[in-house]
Amino acid sequence: MNRKSxxxxxxxxxxxxxxxxxxxxxxxxxxxxxxxxxxxVAMAPNKTLVFVEVKTIRNLSQNIEPDILPEEQLTKAKLxxxxxxxxxxxxxxxxxxxxxRGWRIDLITLTINGENYVIKHYQNI
Numbered sequence: 001m002n003r004k005s006x007x008x009x010x011x012x013x014x015x016x017x018x019x020x021x022x023x024x025x026x027x028x029x030x031x032x033x034x035x036x037x038x039x040x041v042a043m044a045p046n047k048t049l050v051f052v053e054v055k056t057i058r059n060l061s062q063n064i065e066p067d068i069l070p071e072e073q074l075t076k077a078k079l080x081x082x083x084x085x086x087x088x089x090x091x092x093x094x095x096x097x098x099x100x101r102g103w104r105i106d107l108i109t110l111t112i113n114g115e116n117y118v119i120k121h122y123q124n125i
Contacts, residue, residue: 007112011056012039015108018119024050027096036085049096049103051086053078053125056110070109071120079125 016026023045031038040052055070074082082105090096090103097103107122 007056007058008054010112011110012054014056014110014117014119015052015054016040018108018121019052031085031089033085033088035088036081038082038085038089041089043096046101047098048101049090049093049098051082051089051103051105052108053082053105054108054110056112058112070111071107071122074107074125 012029016029019026019040019042025043026040027043028041029039031041038051039054042050042052044050053074055073057068057070057073086103086105104124107125109120109122111118
């Protein structure tokens with residue numbers, strides 16, 4: 001596993017822990033198909049199906065802002081691909097969708113500084 005994928009896996013593990021601590025139920029991780037990937041599929045406390053994209057950076061210089069924020073890693077093209085993959089997943093898993101609540105896409109970002117991290121959760125991006 002290369003350094004980038006190690007950081008990504010660490011970010012996804014932290015994001016899953018965060019979601020569980022906030023009463024989400026993680027249904028699936030790393031759902032992959034030829035047309036796209038979903039980092040985390042979860043059920044929100046209000047029974048909304050949530051597709052969570054996780055973006056993580058490691059900031060090695062703790063006193064300086066990182067060159068790029070994790071939020072900036074989610075490009076328009078990546079978001080379109082994510083929306084399409086989420087829509088296809090939802091269409092194949094109708095039993096997971098509450099008719100009133102539907103589904104949404106959230107973004108969780110992490111900036112890791114050594115043993116510390118900053119986590120941000122953006123809902124319904």
